[in-house]
Amino acid sequence: MPAQKITIEYNDKVVRQFLLATVLWGAVGMLVGVLIASQLNFFQLNFSTAWLTFGRLRPLHTNAVIFAFVGNMMFAGIYYSTQRLVKARLASDFLSQVHFWGWQLIIVAAAITLPLGLTRGKEYAELIWPINLAVVLIWVVFAVNFFWTLARRREPALYVAIWFYIATIITVAMLYIVNHLSIPTSLLHSYGVFGGVQDGLVQWWYGHNAVAFFLTTPILGIMYYFLPKAAGRPVYSYRLSVVHFWSLVFVYIWAGPHHLLNTALPGWLQNLGMTFSLMLWAPSWGGMLNGLLTLRGAWDKLRTDPVLKFFAAGVTFYGMATFEGPLLSIKSVNALGHYTDWIIGHVHAGALGWNGFMAAGMIYWLLPRLWNKPLHSTSLANLHFWIGTVGILLYVAAMWTSGITQGLMLNATTEGGTVLAYPNFLDTLNTIRPMMLMRVIGGGLYLTGWIVLAYNVVRTLSGAQAVNGTIEVVEEAPAPETKMGLAETFLNAPTLFCVLSVGFGTMWMVGADLVSTAGLVGLVVSLVALYALIPSRHELWNGWYEKLLLNALPFTLLTFVAVAAGGLIQIVPTVLAQKAQNVEDRIQVPYTPLELAGRDIYVREGCYNCHSQMIRTLVPDVLRYGPYSRLGESIYDHPFQWGSKRTGPDLARVGGKYPDVWHIRHMENPRSISVGSNMPNYPWLLANNLDVSTLPAKIRVQRMLGVPYPAWSAQDIFDSVGAQSRTISRDLRLAGAYVAPEKEVIALVAYLQTLGKSVPVAPKPAPAATR
Amino acid sequence: MTPTPNSTPQDQDKVRPHVFDGIQEYDKRLPNWWLVTLYATMVFWVGYWFYYERAHLGPTNAAAVEQQLAVIEAKRLAAAPNLDDASLWKMSKNPVFVEAGRATFNTTCASCHTEKLTGAIGPNLVDHLWIHGGKPTQVLNTVTNGVLAKGMPPWGPVLGPKKISEVVAYVLSYHQEGEPIEVQDAWVPITPK
Numbered sequence: 001m002p003a004q005k006i007t008i009e010y011n012d013k014v015v016r017q018f019l020l021a022t023v024l025w026g027a028v029g030m031l032v033g034v035l036i037a038s039q040l041n042f043f044q045l046n047f048s049t050a051w052l053t054f055g056r057l058r059p060l061h062t063n064a065v066i067f068a069f070v071g072n073m074m075f076a077g078i079y080y081s082t083q084r085l086v087k088a089r090l091a092s093d094f095l096s097q098v099h100f101w102g103w104q105l106i107i108v109a110a111a112i113t114l115p116l117g118l119t120r121g122k123e124y125a126e127l128i129w130p131i132n133l134a135v136v137l138i139w140v141v142f143a144v145n146f147f148w149t150l151a152r153r154r155e156p157a158l159y160v161a162i163w164f165y166i167a168t169i170i171t172v173a174m175l176y177i178v179n180h181l182s183i184p185t186s187l188l189h190s191y192g193v194f195g196g197v198q199d200g201l202v203q204w205w206y207g208h209n210a211v212a213f214f215l216t217t218p219i220l221g222i223m224y225y226f227l228p229k230a231a232g233r234p235v236y237s238y239r240l241s242v243v244h245f246w247s248l249v250f251v252y253i254w255a256g257p258h259h260l261l262n263t264a265l266p267g268w269l270q271n272l273g274m275t276f277s278l279m280l281w282a283p284s285w286g287g288m289l290n291g292l293l294t295l296r297g298a299w300d301k302l303r304t305d306p307v308l309k310f311f312a313a314g315v316t317f318y319g320m321a322t323f324e325g326p327l328l329s330i331k332s333v334n335a336l337g338h339y340t341d342w343i344i345g346h347v348h349a350g351a352l353g354w355n356g357f358m359a360a361g362m363i364y365w366l367l368p369r370l371w372n373k374p375l376h377s378t379s380l381a382n383l384h385f386w387i388g389t390v391g392i393l394l395y396v397a398a399m400w401t402s403g404i405t406q407g408l409m410l411n412a413t414t415e416g417g418t419v420l421a422y423p424n425f426l427d428t429l430n431t432i433r434p435m436m437l438m439r440v441i442g443g444g445l446y447l448t449g450w451i452v453l454a455y456n457v458v459r460t461l462s463g464a465q466a467v468n469g470t471i472e473v474v475e476e477a478p479a480p481e482t483k484m485g486l487a488e489t490f491l492n493a494p495t496l497f498c499v500l501s502v503g504f505g506t507m508w509m510v511g512a513d514l515v516s517t518a519g520l521v522g523l524v525v526s527l528v529a530l531y532a533l534i535p536s537r538h539e540l541w542n543g544w545y546e547k548l549l550l551n552a553l554p555f556t557l558l559t560f561v562a563v564a565a566g567g568l569i570q571i572v573p574t575v576l577a578q579k580a581q582n583v584e585d586r587i588q589v590p591y592t593p594l595e596l597a598g599r600d601i602y603v604r605e606g607c608y609n610c611h612s613q614m615i616r617t618l619v620p621d622v623l624r625y626g627p628y629s630r631l632g633e634s635i636y637d638h639p640f641q642w643g644s645k646r647t648g649p650d651l652a653r654v655g656g657k658y659p660d661v662w663h664i665r666h667m668e669n670p671r672s673i674s675v676g677s678n679m680p681n682y683p684w685l686l687a688n689n690l691d692v693s694t695l696p697a698k699i700r701v702q703r704m705l706g707v708p709y710p711a712w713s714a715q716d717i718f719d720s721v722g723a724q725s726r727t728i729s730r731d732l733r734l735a736g737a738y739v740a741p742e743k744e745v746i747a748l749v750a751y752l753q754t755l756g757k758s759v760p761v762a763p764k765p766a767p768a769a770t771r
Numbered sequence: 772m773t774p775t776p777n778s779t780p781q782d783q784d785k786v787r788p789h790v791f792d793g794i795q796e797y798d799k800r801l802p803n804w805w806l807v808t809l810y811a812t813m814v815f816w817v818g819y820w821f822y823y824e825r826a827h828l829g830p831t832n833a834a835a836v837e838q839q840l841a842v843i844e845a846k847r848l849a850a851a852p853n854l855d856d857a858s859l860w861k862m863s864k865n866p867v868f869v870e871a872g873r874a875t876f877n878t879t880c881a882s883c884h885t886e887k888l889t890g891a892i893g894p895n896l897v898d899h900l901w902i903h904g905g906k907p908t909q910v911l912n913t914v915t916n917g918v919l920a921k922g923m924p925p926w927g928p929v930l931g932p933k934k935i936s937e938v939v940a941y942v943l944s945y946h947q948e949g950e951p952i953e954v955q956d957a958w959v960p961i962t963p964k
Contacts, residue, residue, distance in 0.1 A: 084792040159791040225794070234786050234795035243801065247809070267831050271823055275816035282809035289805065326812075416850070418843045419931025424878045509820060516825065617832035619839050623928055628836060659922030661960050662883065662892050673882045673892075735892075735960040 004475045010083045012468040014096040016370050018076035021104060022359060023454050025072055028111075029064035030447040036061055037440045039680070040647065041433065043671075046680035051115035053680045055606025059126040060114040065351055066124060066214060068107045073359040074218040075099070075142070078165050080366065081225035082146065085162055086153030087473050095145040102138040106131060118188050121603035121639045122203050124210050125179050129190040132180045139176070143169045150552045154473050156482065157549045160241040164221030166556050167249045171213040171563045178567075179206035183704060185697045189600075191705060196635040197265060198575050200642055204259040205567055212252040213563075215350065216318075219358050220287045223315065226362050228294050230307045236293035242545065244286025249559060251280045253566030258329035261338065262616040263642060264584070264631045268510065269570060270331070276566075277329030284322035291315035306381035310361030313389060317353025321346060335618050336407040339646040341432065341439075345399025352392045352446055360384065360453055367460050372467035376459035380452055388449035394442030402435035411620040420623050425649040426676045482550045489554035493533070494541050498562075500526045506569055586758040587632040590707050591751070593695050593717045594724040598751030600698070601744055603639070605682070612643030613652040613755065626653040626756070633758045636707045648679060653756030660728055661735040663749045685745040692721050724750060851932055859907035862936060863943035872941025875934050879926070888945060893923065894958035897945045905952035911939045921958075 039045045039054045046053045083090060090096050109131050113119075119126040127135070146169060150162070158166075179202050182190035194202050228235050235241065257265060257273025292315055295308070302308045324346050328337050337343060364381050368374050375381060409428040412421035422428055489495070504526060507519025548555055591599060602608075613634065615625045622628055629652050634640055643650075658666075665672050668686055670679040696714040703709045712720075725741035728750060732739050739745060786795040823829045830838065852858075862868045877886055883893030894902060902921075903913045914935050917925030926935060 081792075087792075155791065157789055157791075159794070160796075225792075228794045229792075234797050236797055237799040237801070238787055238796040239798055240801055241796075262832060268824055270832070271820060275812075275819050279809075279812045279816055281812060282805060285805065285808070289802065293799075415931055415933055416846050418846050418850070419934065420929060423929045423934075427878065509824065617836040619836060619843065622836060622840060623843075626928075628833070656919050657922070657924045658883075659892060659960070662922060665892065675882070737960065 005472055006475055007470055007472050008087075008089050010080075010469040010471070011090040011093060011096055012080070012370055013466070014090065014093075014100055015076050015080045015366070016466060017100045018072045018079065019363060019366060019370065020457075021072040021100075022069060022076060022363065023457050025064060025068035025107060026356070026359065026450055027447070027454055029061060029069045030443070030450055032057055032061040032064060034440060034443045034447055037436070037443055040678055041436050041440060043678050043680055048681045048683050050117065050605075050684050053605065053682075055609050055680070056115050056117055056119075058609045059119060059123075059606060060111060062124055063110050063114065063126060064107070065355075066210065067110070070215055070219075070351075070355050070359070071103065073355070073362065074168070074214075074222070075103070076366070077222035077226070077362055078146070078168075078218060081161055081222065082149060082165065084469070084471070085155065085159045085225065086150060087155045087471060088149055088152045091145055091148035091152055095141050095148075099138060099141045099145060102134065102141065106134050106138060109134070113188075117604040117606075119603060119606065120180075120182065120190065120192060121606075121608060121641065122179070122192070122199075122207075123608075123644060124207055125203065128188055129180070129182050129184050130187065132176075132182070136173075136177060136180075139169075139173055143173065147552065147556075153552075154475070157546075158552060158555060159224070160235070160238075160245065161221040161224040163241075163245050163555070163559070164217045164224065166552070167245075167559050167563065168213050168218040168221070170556060170560050171209065171217075171249070171253075174560075174564065174567075175206045175209050175213065179203060183701045185701045186694055189694065189698070191638040191698070191701050193638075193705060194575070195638045195705060195707075196640055197631045198571075199638065199640040200260055200263075200265060201257065201269065201571055201574050203640070205253070205256040205571060208256040208259060209253055211347075211350070212248075215355055216252075216284075217249070219355060222358060222362060223287070223291050223311070226307075226365055227291055227311050227315075230305065230311060230361070230365055231295050231298040231301065233294050233296070233298045236290050236296070240286050240290050244283050244290070246562060247283035248280070248287070250562045250565065251276055251283055253563050254570065255280055255329065257570070258334070259644065260642070261329070261331050261334040262618055263614050264617075264629045264634075266574070266631075269574070272509075272570065274329050274331055278326045281323065281326040284325075285319060288315050288319035288322070292319075304378075306378060306385055307361045307365045309382070309385050310357045310364065313385070314354050314357030314361060317349055317357065317392070321350040321354060324349065335616070336411060337403055338616075339612060339644070340403035340407045340410075341399040341435070342403025342407065343645065345396045345403060348399065349392070349396050352388070352395065356446070356450075357388065360388070360450075363453065363457070367457065369469070370466065371461060371464035373460060373464040376456050380456045384449040384452040384456070387445050387452065391442045391445030391447075391449060394445065395439050396442075398435040398438035398442060402432040402439070405435070406432050410624070411618075413620065413623070417619075420620065423624070425624075426674055429647070429678065430676050482547060484547055484551040484554045486554070486557075488544075489548070489551075489557060492541075492544050493537065494544060495558065497526060497530050501530075502565055510569075510573075584630040584632055585760060586630040587761045588634060588636050588758050589754075590636055590702075590709055591754065592720060592724055593692075593699060593712075594721045594747050595751045595754050596698065596702070597690055597692065597695060597721065598747035598749070601685070601748045602751055603641070605685075607651075608641045608643045610645060610647035610679070612646050612650045614642040615650055615652045621650070625650045630758070632761065633756070636702075638702065638705055638707075648677075651752070651755055655753045655755040655757050659735065660732055660749050660753065661737045663752055664732060664737050664739055664745060667745055667748065682745070685748060686739060686743055688744045689742045690721075690725075690744045690747050692718060695721065721747075847932065852936060854908065854911060854936060856907045859911065859936070859939055859943060860948045862940035863907075863946075865940065868937050868940040869944045871934075872937035872939070872944075875930065875938050876941050879930065880938065883922075888942065890958065890961065892960045894955070896942050899951050900953050900955035902955050902958060905946075907939060907943055910942060911935065914939060 035045065036054050036057050050056070079090060079096070110127055113128055113131065114126060118128045120128060146165065181193045183193060184190040192199060224235065254276035255273055257269045258277045261270050261274065292312070295312060298308065302312055327333055328343070328346060364375060406428045409422045409431060413419060414421040501523060504519045504522035507515050508523055511519055615621045615627070615629045617628045634642070662673060666674070667682045669681050670677040695717050699709055699712065699717060722741070725746045728746050729739060729741035784797070786797055883891060884896055885891050888896040890896065903909060903918060913923065915925065915927035917923045930938070
């Protein structure tokens with residue numbers, strides 16, 4: 001058959017839709033961010049109103065920025081670039097529209113449910129189970145649309161951007177599904193299947209890699225397409241792309257436990273998290289290098305082209321954040337920085353600097369091409385760039401200063417290291433208030449820059465004609481000899497060397513004596529053999545890799561193997577291990593029904609956004625909060641509430657520390673007890689009646705999950721709630737602060753007063769395999 | 772990839788044959804400093820893991836903190852002032868002590884006992900009624916070890932002996948040696964005005 005020339009028109013409609021959604025949700029996400037930052041300075045901005053409090057809006061901010069802003073930006077960039085990189089229109093217009101509208105519906109559902117306090121209580125995984133199902137469904141639609149397009153590609157080889165998109169799609173699916181496994185108790189509520197330390201490990205495997213595979217890999221792919229296009233320069237190094245892609249996707253997954261350093265998490269996992277985070281530094285910088293060095297020879301264009309300004313600054317912020325990440329993963333640095341604003345500064349260097357600026361550069365580049373009209377104003381785009389840059393720098397500098405200051409104060413001791421220098425937590429909070437205000441100003445400037453972008457977009461669009469890109473292609477049948485089978489995918493020297501090295505390395509790390517020694521020998525032998533073979537075999541191996549790039553499915557399989565390894569090795573032993581081996585020397589007493597109801601209120605109000613429940617194995621933590629937390633003390637917690645930020649003090653052992661009346665007054669108005677506190681008032685907890693009707697279903701699910709509750713009838717549960725709440729209410733009456741037994745705050749106080757209550761158990765020797 | 776034998780400077784400036792939507796790629800060798808960083812972090816991983824997890828040369832988190840806490844306890848025991856009622860009364864007349872005690876009291880204790888010491892959630896400290904004993908050493912004991920059942924936290928570990936003796940001196944500055952001490956059963960919290 002003679003070659004035939006045809007013209008294909010790209011589906012740029014869905015790109016335009018996602019692009020405009022990015023502009024909108026970006027503004028919303030940033031606006032909520034500025035609001036909650038202001039609430040930290042001025043508690044009055046919580047308006048004593050449930051759905052406006054920090055604890056409920058902070059999840060809205062993070063979810064909006066991650067899934068709504070960066071999500072839409074990623075879909076726009078992936079759909080635009082993929083069609084052109086594979087010379088094929090998106091496989092299905094229908095799926096594209098389902099993807100777009102489905103995703104917007106999910107965002108709207110999130111924006112409604114989160115302020116209502118409907119949450120799973122895990123960071124960036126707050127959305128309730130029906131929305132989880134919708135996310136999975138739409139993600140599958142996206143995946144089908146994407147891989148179907150790849151299957152119909154006219155460009156046989158996969159460009160590096162596509163590698164990153166593939167890694168994104170499969171890894172996010174894996175992380176999201178595992179971390180959202182839940183058993184519903186009602187239409188709007190569920191308990192996650194993991195509890196305590198298992199939940200902590202799975203959550204941060206997910207949380208850390210949401211950063212990796214939602215905020216990093218898709219944006220790297222977008223960088224690899226849009227940056228060389230905008231600069232008109234070749235990509236710096238193909239082999240750097242290869243090395244940093246595979247090392248990045250493999251190593252990233254292992255680094256999750258660095259969010260749990262110095263906690264009750266088993267030491268071997270902490271050491272894995274720390275060392276792999278350090279090994280992540282070079283792979284991350286590989287991406288930065290390939291971006292910045294691609295600009296060589298185009299630096300003069302930076303003066304005039306706002307697109308390149310945004311890209312260059314975005315990639316630089318990426319480099320900064322990915323240096324800071326490994327630094328913060330060093331246990332001793334983490335002892336200072338964790339739970340403080342330093343971490344907030346770190347993520348915003350990434351979110352504002354990397355994600356936000358890459359999004360802006362991409363939008364400014366796409367606008368004229370998607371609407372066939374020059375950008376309304378280049379000088380406004382430049383203005384946006386400078387306002388945004390100053391905003392980020394103010395924000396990040398404020399948070400560094402704030403975090404390090406508070407960390408030093410919290411950890412400071414006096415009298416020969418025997419006493420805390422600042423025993424009152426509020427002293428440390430009130431010291432950093434000026435920095436918290438500066439953060440609002442920095443964030444406000446950044447938001448202003450974004451509004452300038454939105455204005456520029458609106459002006460550019462007015463009177464503009466949407467236009468779809470086209471390309472002329474020659475239809476020809478693919479050459480049959482380029483197909484790669486399963487055997488050739490896995491049974492080849494590069495893959496085998498990788499598998500052997502990881503296998504031997506793992507044997508050395510966690511195996512018993514003989515296995516460990518064999519692993520070490522095997523690792524050394526395979527590395528030496530690899531090094532010896534490279535000079536003679538590199539042509540052959542390069543050839544295999546070039547051939548792999550012609551085969552999307554084998555490439556995807558290998559990527560999946562690379563990203564699955566770390567999770568398997570870290571999570572499976574911890575999940576399979578008997579819970580009894582994970583308790584150390586104390587075990588939690590299951591909550592009474594009233595305490596469980598109180599805990600669900602604690603989760604609903606998002607208390608974990610400001611309070612941790614984890615006393616670290618660090619002297620200042622022990623001096624301030626009491627004996628360090630043991631694994632067994634949260635073993636029945638679905639979800640775990642170890643927290644990641646201490647805007648207020650740790651609560652792991654707050655039970656019994658203060659009388660009930662203290663808590664009542666404190667929930668009603670924290671400042672009546674703690675002068676200078678920035679915690680919101682919670683008057684509705686004293687006004688609303690506790691809903692006990694859901695408790696039997698909740699306790700039934702808890703039993704299914706292994707919490708040792710007796711086989712109570714619904715009546716038993718109601719009786720228990722009634723008796724305990726009447727006792728608390730009566731004691732409160734004696735204390736001169738009567739609250740009726742059926743009020744929500746009674747349940748919350750019952751929960752707070754049980755925190756840290758556990759029974760000692762004899763430690764059981766753990767078998768070597770589970771360590 | 773490791774630098775290959777035949778990658779000459781000329782090769783370095785060649786773009787790869789394939790073009791993707793107009794995007795070309797060089798195939799430059801990896802910067803040496805970058806490779807050194809990558810290998811150094813890998814070597815660090817091996818060394819760190821060997822030190823802590825295989826040879827167990829370093830302590831676990833729990834062992835490390837227990838050991839540090841033991842040192843602190845020893846220091847505290849050695850430094851603990853041998854306070855009796857007489858020396859605490861003496862401190863309560865010393866303005867430096869009382870002033871330091873007032874500062875700590877107002878940030879730490881006033882939320883329950885109020886800045887006037889007249890009591891709110893926690894009991895009045897200026898009257899002659901005492902629940903857990905009104906002798907200076909008894910007050911010191913109450914502040915140090917707390918009365919958990921009544922919601923009084925143990926302040927010993929948090930404030931340390933020096934600050935606690937100051938706080939007790941401050942409370943005693945509202946009292947006179949030899950004044951009557953009456954036993955009170957319990958304190959009924961009052962709403963602070």
